[in-house]
Amino acid sequence: MSTSSPPSSAAPVSVLGLGMMGTALATALLDAGHPVTVWNRTPAKAGPLVARGALPAGTPADAVAANPLVVLCLLGNTHVQEVFDTLGDAVAGRTVVNLTNGTPAQARELAAWASEHGAHYIDGGIMAVPQMIAGPHAYVVYSGDEQAFRTHRPTLAAFGGTKWTGTDPGLAAVHDLALLTGMYGMVIGVLQAFALVRTENIPATGFAEPLVAWIQAMLTGVPEWAGAVDSGEHLTDVSSIAVNQSAFPNFLTAYRDQGISGELFEPFQALLDRAMAEGHASDGLSRLADLLRAN
Numbered sequence: 001m002s003t004s005s006p007p008s009s010a011a012p013v014s015v016l017g018l019g020m021m022g023t024a025l026a027t028a029l030l031d032a033g034h035p036v037t038v039w040n041r042t043p044a045k046a047g048p049l050v051a052r053g054a055l056p057a058g059t060p061a062d063a064v065a066a067n068p069l070v071v072l073c074l075l076g077n078t079h080v081q082e083v084f085d086t087l088g089d090a091v092a093g094r095t096v097v098n099l100t101n102g103t104p105a106q107a108r109e110l111a112a113w114a115s116e117h118g119a120h121y122i123d124g125g126i127m128a129v130p131q132m133i134a135g136p137h138a139y140v141v142y143s144g145d146e147q148a149f150r151t152h153r154p155t156l157a158a159f160g161g162t163k164w165t166g167t168d169p170g171l172a173a174v175h176d177l178a179l180l181t182g183m184y185g186m187v188i189g190v191l192q193a194f195a196l197v198r199t200e201n202i203p204a205t206g207f208a209e210p211l212v213a214w215i216q217a218m219l220t221g222v223p224e225w226a227g228a229v230d231s232g233e234h235l236t237d238v239s240s241i242a243v244n245q246s247a248f249p250n251f252l253t254a255y256r257d258q259g260i261s262g263e264l265f266e267p268f269q270a271l272l273d274r275a276m277a278e279g280h281a282s283d284g285l286s287r288l289a290d291l292l293r294a295n
């Protein structure tokens, strides 16, 4: 092997999309010793990566032609499809790993497009913010072409953990969106709590500690809820829908009285009311997951 060739463990990679996340991904690959080719719609964003040794590509097709493994991280999957439409034959034989946030249906459509054009498609959802990439808590959920995933898993490990979710290309997006749903539920609650305490000039900074401790204590019940959701057995000796439905108007009234909006929480009252009307008074809150199904 010539001294200028990269070691086999440092496979070359093309990264398309150099926003906050794409830049973090390309940086992690460079840090792990991979030769990296980069493309971004706004070329100037490639500058710092090129200064660190990345090769700039003039077009998406040039970037895709450069390496067998191609990582995309654009704003949305409509932009990914727009980029795909410019590729022509360049994508044939390539493995495309799309780490753009999107829906399961979008992932399946992009996988079908890739298959029609002779490419291997892996979809992924990044469970990290850019600053966490390559750190101990970062991981990415993947689905799609399993053989291609196995081949490129050592390279993808530069980003963090690699969690395989299945060969249906939509599965990574399901896991990604479900995990983020839990996060946004927490975000909504935290923001409403801060808005409420601020109506009495209680500093949010001082309230953060008891809020975190309370949320963490409540999270210990999640596995039990999961068991109830899977089994359909929702009877509880913890906290019934009846007691929650009875208390919840206090929240909405207090928000109004204190001069803050209840718009994030009003739908929850409606769901509790429906659960009561449908005869689930004695069940735990886990019953609500069943009621969310459209049938």
Ligand SMILES: NC(=O)c1ccc[n+]([C@@H]2O[C@H](COP(=O)([O-])OP(=O)(O)OC[C@H]3O[C@@H](n4cnc5c(N)ncnc54)[C@H](OP(=O)(O)O)[C@@H]3O)[C@@H](O)[C@H]2O)c1
Pocket: 017, 018, 019, 020, 021, 022, 040, 041, 042, 045, 073, 074, 075, 076, 079, 082, 083, 099, 100, 101, 102, 126, 127, 128, 129, 130
């Ligand atoms: N940031 C996070 O914490 C995080 C965490 C997990 C997942 N993600 C996901 O990662 C993806 C990228 O996020 P980000 O934070 O890197 O966003 P960002 O900083 O706003 O970067 C967006 C990227 O998309 C490109 N882009 C936008 N419209 C385009 C178009 N029409 N054609 C081609 N390229 C286009 C931008 O190019 P220009 O530079 O030319 O505008 C840029 O490279 C998103 O799907 C996001 O949901 C982000």
